Amino acid sequence: MPSKPLWDIFCTVIDNHGDLGVCWRLARQLADAGQSVRLWVDDASALAWMAPDHLRCQVPNIQVLPWAAASQNDVLQNLPPADVWIEAFGCTLPEAFVAHAVNTRPKQPVWINLEYLSAESWVPRMHGLPSPVMSGPAKGWTKTFFYPGFAPDTGGLLRETDLLARQKRFDRAAWRTQHAPDLAPGGLLISLFCYEPAALPQLLTQLVGTPHHLLVTPGRPLAAVQQALAGMPVQPHWSALPYTSQDGFDDMLWACDLNFVRGEDSLVRALWAGQPFIWHIYPQDDNAHHAKLEAFLDWMQTPPSLRQAHRVWNGMENPELPTLAANNLGTWATCAQAALDRLLAQKPLITQLLAFVQNNDIQVTPSQPR
């Protein structure tokens, strides 16, 4: 039995930041729980801003390795075998890496296929199912589907053990003063992290003439805002934010009165923030994301105005975006707080993952606080 279990996490960056965002968060939480992690990734460049501590070598027990190295003979010859493999979001492991393991190990590692997050009803049924490998060098080995989710019978959500303590220490007033020093009394501070929602001009028009201030995150959100504003004679109060670390991103969500988030990881972080939010779901060609969004809204027990806001923001309906009036914000806040309370009562993903690995005969050392 190894004293400190070793995990290989494999990640390919398809587009945007969620693949690496989730894998880095997973690696960090495993390391915090006393595990050793190798993160194999084909493009680690976003870690420069997402995880600057890593570049300063201040994250112990995590090694970030280039994806291509996992196919190099000289690397494989000297690689201590890992106890667990995580194949994130169905990325296929390099064949040479798998073949080397098959040829040199007496038994297979615990092999987990970490899936995308969804609130749909089939997720609990699929979570934990074995998936026999039918071809290739590892034919006869078995992977297991691990589905994150919102219900107790799924894999749960990534949550740091010190999350609530960090939130308690956070100086919200200081953050707001630093990032929106001119915010007028009664003005809402709103963060924007999205793709290119059709309703963005509507939101910006709605903000014109109000004391509210929009904080726009870099990349696609900033480009979309600049394009929409180019056609507007009067502008709302807004400013652009630089890229920040994942912890800095949390600070933003905790500081704002309303958050627009997107994809997968920032949705989870908005939930942990407990503030009202509107989710721009990652769009799929066949509109499969519509059912996924509705399932999430059902799980959230979303009030009608917030459901409408989501449908309009995601281009599923064309009527008006509900206003940011106090009564709407109030019901959205109650809904977000209730969702947070439900989630806090459930086991985090890392706890469930460690238990799963332990049940598969790998020794797991006790969790260490950060």
Ligand code: TRH
């Ligand atoms: O970037 P995304 O749209 O990623 C998406 C989704 O994960 C989607 O499901 C997936 O299929 C697609 O990628 C390939 O949104 P997401 O998931 O919220 O990831 C953003 C990450 O970037 C998250 O970890 C937060 C982080 N981030 C920072 O750390 N600092 C920043 O300044 C910003 C803007 C983001």
